[in-house]
Amino acid sequence: MQKIVRLFSSLFLALAFSSASAEEAWNVERLSPPEGLYPGEELLSTNGIETLTYFKAGDPEKPLVIFVPGGFHLARVAYGYPGGDERDFLAYWLGHDGYSFLGASYPTGNKVYSKAYPAYSIRDWGKQVAATAKFYIDENGLSQEIIVLGWSAGGQIAQSVYEASQNAGLDMSLFVSLAATPPAPLLAEEPGPITMAPNGLSKAPQFGEIFKAYVEAQNELNGHVIMPWDKFKADILGDIPVALNGIINASRYEDGKFVEDLDWSLADTGALKKADFPYIVTISGDKVLDNDHALTDRGNWGMFQIQHLYRGIILPALSKSEEIAPADWQHLMDLMTYATSGVLNARVTGNHFFWYGEVGARETVEHISILRLRAQNLKTTIAAAVAAIGTE
Numbered sequence: 186m187q188k189i190v191r192l193f194s195s196l197f198l199a200l201a202f203s204s205a206s207a208e209e210a211w212n213v214e215r216l217s218p219p220e221g222l223y224p225g226e227e228l229l230s231t232n233g234i235e236t237l238t239y240f241k242a243g244d245p246e247k248p249l250v251i252f253v254p255g256g257f258h259l260a261r262v263a264y265g266y267p268g269g270d271e272r273d274f275l276a277y278w279l280g281h282d283g284y285s286f287l288g289a290s291y292p293t294g295n296k297v298y299s300k301a302y303p304a305y306s307i308r309d310w311g312k313q314v315a316a317t318a319k320f321y322i323d324e325n326g327l328s329q330e331i332i333v334l335g336w337s338a339g340g341q342i343a344q345s346v347y348e349a350s351q352n353a354g355l356d357m358s359l360f361v362s363l364a365a366t367p368p369a370p371l372l373a374e375e376p377g378p379i380t381m382a383p384n385g386l387s388k389a390p391q392f393g394e395i396f397k398a399y400v401e402a403q404n405e406l407n408g409h410v411i412m413p414w415d416k417f418k419a420d421i422l423g424d425i426p427v428a429l430n431g432i433i434n435a436s437r438y439e440d441g442k443f444v445e446d447l448d449w450s451l452a453d454t455g456a457l458k459k460a461d462f463p464y465i466v467t468i469s470g471d472k473v474l475d476n477d478h479a480l481t482d483r484g485n486w487g488m489f490q491i492q493h494l495y496r497g498i499i500l501p502a503l504s505k506s507e508e509i510a511p512a513d514w515q516h517l518m519d520l521m522t523y524a525t526s527g528v529l530n531a532r533v534t535g536n537h538f539f540w541y542g543e544v545g546a547r548e549t550v551e552h553i554s555i556l557r558l559r560a561q562n563l564k565t566t567i568a569a570a571v572a573a574i575g576t577e
Contacts, residue, residue, distance in 0.1 A: 211316035221297060223267055228297070231316045234309065235298050237290035239264045240321045241276060244283040248330035248358060250553075251287045251318055252276075253346070255337025255365070256429060257392055259295055259421050260288030262541065263336075266412060266420060272543045273411045275334075278550035285327055289317045293423030294386045303385030303438040305426035307368065307453045311345025319353045330356045332557070333463075337537065340365025341431060343489070344455030347463040359560060360463040361553055364470055364478040364537050367485050368454035370435040370447055373477075379430055381443060386424035393418070399538045402474060406535060407542035428453060460496045462489045464564065466529045466556040468549060470539035478537060483530045490529055491521065494567055502571035513574050520567050528559050 216228045216235065229236045237259060252263040252275060264276035264286070271277040276286045291310050292302045318331050333346055343360050345368070350357040366373050377391040397414060404410050412421075427436050427443050428450070435450035436443045451457055469475075469482045499517065503509070531552040533539045540549040 211312055213316050213320040219297060219299065223261065225264075229317060229320065231313045234302055234305065234313060235292050235300070236313055236317055237297055238317055238321075239276070239286075239288040240325075241280055241286045242325050242327075243280055243285040245285070245325070245327045247284050247328070248332045249285045249287055249318060249322055249327055250279050250332045250334060251289055251314060253314060253333060253335045253339035253342060254288075254290060255339050257293065257389070257396075257422050257425055258337075259290040259293065259297070259423070261290070261421050262417075262538075263334075264288045266416065269412055270543070273407065273541070273546060275540055275546050275549065278547050279553075282550055282554060284332075285321075285325070287318060287321055289314050291425075291429070293425050294382060294384060294388075295421075295423030296419075298423075301382075301384035301386050301424075303426055304428075306428045306437070307341050307431060307455075308345050310429070311342040311347075312349040314342065314346045315349035315353045315355060318350070319355060322355070328356075329354060330358050332359045332361060332553070333357060334361045334363055334553075335365045336363040336540075337365055338429060338432060339363075341368045341429065341454055343465065344368050344458055344462050345453075348455065348458075348461060357463050359557060360465045361556070362465060362467040362469075362482060362486055363540055363549070364468070364475060364482065366432045366478075367489060368431070368456050369485075370431045370450040370454060370456060371433070372485070373432040375433045379427070379434060379443075381427075382424045384424075385438060385441065387427040387430055387443070388424045389430075393422070396422070399474065399536050400541070402472070402536050403538045403542045403545070407544050411542050459489070459492045462493055464493050464560055465490050466531075466560055468531045468533055468540075468552050468556070470535045470537060470545075471532045472534075472536040472539075475537040475539075479532075483527065486530075487525060491525060494521070494524055494564070498564065498567050499571055502574055506574050509574055513570070516570055517567075520563075520570060524563060524567075528563060529556065531556055 211232045226239050254260045265274040279286045379387050379389045382388045431450045435447045436445050467482050467486050469478050533548045535545040539545040
């Protein structure tokens with residue numbers, strides 16, 4: 186009985202979050218640029234919450250590709266810094282392939298932001314990314330199609346940004362997991378304590394050594410220092426709102442305290458909205474240093490991949506068909522087996538930062554284009570198969 190009550194409580198919260206997001210329109214405006222912005226960066230306000238952005242226009246007929254950084258990072262890690270080699274970063278190679286690029290940084294404790302937002306949530310994050318994307322799309326006359334790259338903890342917004350994108354009138358055709366963790370509270374292990382900073386944000390200094398090991402390994406793989414570590418720490422890292430640690434501790438900020446609340450976290454991430462997830466592909470590294478993502482990403486995201494195809498395309502057709510020919514049924518089963526065979530997944534040489542540095546950045550963008558075509562072809566083939574049911 187307790188489990189049933191808990192489930193209904195979580196579902197009620199999920200519906201409440203969904204209703205609120207559907208009604209809320211996020212206003213976006215430019216803020217006066219603070220000191221220390223990189224060339225091309227802007228600081229926006231989305232309903233009073235600051236967003237550090239970097240936008241670079243490409244082919245207006247191609248989708249806008251949005252990079253969403255992981256825990257404790259700004260999106261600068263994907264577009265570089267003054268004095269760096271632009272070929273070491275994803276933005277360059279995406280632009281090389283004609284994509285428009287948007288790096289959207291959620292508010293952290295980094296000095297680029299004027300204040301802290303300790304109560305910021307996964308729902309806020311998804312809406313902020315969608316609103317920022319809509320702002321640049323409308324301003325630059327781009328198509329309404331977007332592709333979201335979620336790195337590491339950025340995977341938590343897969344559902345919230347999809348929902349927010351639909352509410353904003355955008356076509357989110359693909360979510361690309363870059364060694365990302367799905368929006369499933371408590372899925373990841375906690376590498377040491379997460380404590381509160383004086384400004385209410387969460388801090389976990391033990392991550393610094395982990396990040397440094399990843400970065401130095403990528404430097405070695407690329408044969409040069411991509412970004413000096415001291416600059417990396419100062420310009421990219423910062424404390425984060427505690428709700429963004431949902432995959433680790435399922436907590437929220439309330440009245441100056443961190444409150445563990447699994448039901449709230451389930452609703453915040455949208456983990457139970459299995460019928461309302463985007464089409465997902467994954468790219469992971471291949472090093473032992475990032476063993477959890479290298480070994481589990483395909484399986485962790487597999488449920489969401491197959492549910493998108495099943496609930497979005499197949500189930501509606503099956504509910505309208507009284508009878509299915511054996512050959513049609515076998516064809517559908519074969520297609521779903523193929524969908525789980527790895528066709529929607531790829532690996533790149535490197536660790537958790539496999540896309541950081543020219544070697545991995547170039548290969549990652551190649552895989553994004555390939556996976557995009559594979560995903561489109563698979564969806565088209567399945568749609569054709571279900572359309573053929575009952576027509577003979």
